[in-house]
Amino acid sequence: xxxTLILLGMFLWLTxxxxxxxxxxxxxxxxxxxxLTRHDLIQLTREDFQAxxxxxDTCLLVGVGMLxxxxxxxxx
Numbered sequence: 001x002x003x004t005l006i007l008l009g010m011f012l013w014l015t016x017x018x019x020x021x022x023x024x025x026x027x028x029x030x031x032x033x034x035x036l037t038r039h040d041l042i043q044l045t046r047e048d049f050q051a052x053x054x055x056x057d058t059c060l061l062v063g064v065g066m067l068x069x070x071x072x073x074x075x076x
Contacts, residue, residue, distance in 0.1 A: 006072055011069065017061045024054050 028051055029036060031046060044051040 013065050017065065021054065021058055028054060
């Protein structure tokens with residue numbers, strides 16, 4: 001039962017993260033061109049504040065998710 005709740009929590013975290021970041025990424029791609037690679041987006045963070053905040057928020061959310069996974073791993 002506990003492992004099911006853990007998996008459900010991880011699924012909900014990934015879904016919420018994607019729902020929060022995907023529209024912002026689509027808006028950024030519409031603004032600068034739909035064919036930007038991941039490397040181009042990272043380079044764009046030097047020039048565009050919107051790209052920088054998207055990158056920062058992505059790193060923050062992934063970091064919190066990894067920290068949560070580590071806590072679950074160590075306490076399970």
